[in-house]
Amino acid sequence: GAVVSQHPSWVICKSGTSVKIECRSLDFQATTMFWYRQFPKQSLMLMATSNEGSKATYEQGVEKDKFLINHASLTLSTLTVTSAHPEDSSFYICSARVGGLADSKNIQYFGAGTRLSVL
Amino acid sequence: QKEVEQNSGPLSVPEGAIASLNCTYSDRVSQSFFWYRQYSGKSPELIMSIYSNGDKEDGRFTAQLNKASQYVSLLIRDSQPSDSATYLCALLILTGGGNKLTFGTGTQLKVEL
Numbered sequence: 001g002a003v004v005s006q007h008p009s010w011v012i013c014k015s016g017t018s019v020k021i022e023c024r025s026l027d028f029q030a031t032t033m034f035w036y037r038q039f040p041k042q043s044l045m046l047m048a049t050s051n052e053g054s055k056a057t058y059e060q061g062v063e064k065d066k067f068l069i070n071h072a073s074l075t076l077s078t079l080t081v082t083s084a085h086p087e088d089s090s091f092y093i094c095s096a097r098v099g100g101l102a103d104s105k106n107i108q109y110f111g112a113g114t115r116l117s118v119l
Numbered sequence: 120q121k122e123v124e125q126n127s128g129p130l131s132v133p134e135g136a137i138a139s140l141n142c143t144y145s146d147r148v149s150q151s152f153f154w155y156r157q158y159s160g161k162s163p164e165l166i167m168s169i170y171s172n173g174d175k176e177d178g179r180f181t182a183q184l185n186k187a188s189q190y191v192s193l194l195i196r197d198s199q200p201s202d203s204a205t206y207l208c209a210l211l212i213l214t215g216g217g218n219k220l221t222f223g224t225g226t227q228l229k230v231e232l
Contacts, residue, residue: 006162034220043207043224044163049217093162095220106211107153108220113162 002028004096006111021079021114023094029074030096038091050077084118123223131229138195140226142208151211152191158204198230
């Protein structure tokens with residue numbers, strides 16, 4: 001399958017600071033990437049859809065000014081958690097789709113995830 | 120009603136047995152269904168995709184889809200301790216912004232020696 005690289009895998013930061021997470025598709029171009037958040041013993045919740053060259057589409061209840069997404073190229077999307085607070089501590093996972101947005105058979109491959117702990 | 124429902128488990132099976140994982144969904148338009156495996160502290164890994172009614176086999180895994188009854192299942196034959204993980208059912212749901220992958224809460228599988 002396709003390879004999606006996510007970095008860093010684990011970050012600890014102080015409350016009020018910002019954290020940037022990178023997601024790269026290594027062997028394919030991804031016009032669309034996705035950012036998920038997963039709290040312990042819960043399922044993945046989609047935060048936003050990242051579109052290359054345009055603004056991200058955020059899910060209801062996700063603050064776009066707090067979770068900044070930049071999809072600068074066909075292989076890189078970044079998520080910046082601004083002014084992080086302890087309640088932002090979670091497992092953040094990116095995903096890249098192989099195939100077009102409307103393609104009903106396209107597959108999503110996931111990065112390894114970033115565990116964020118805000119003190 | 121949740122869009123994708125799974126029994127959270129844990130489902131315990133002895134080594135070598137068949138593990139049967141089930142998932143029901145509410146969206147009648149969905150055409151694409153997936154099973155992901157997630158080990159504790161790790162991200163999901165694609166196990167199977169299925170798009171048509173019936174069975175699809177890949178090694179020890181068989182996915183079964185019944186669109187009329189709106190369920191999809193995953194059978195794992197000859198279960199191994201390394202199969203112990205949470206299995207996430209997911210489907211593509213058509214929205215105004217395109218297809219979005221929607222996950223169930225997952226079923227925890229424990230394969231016991």
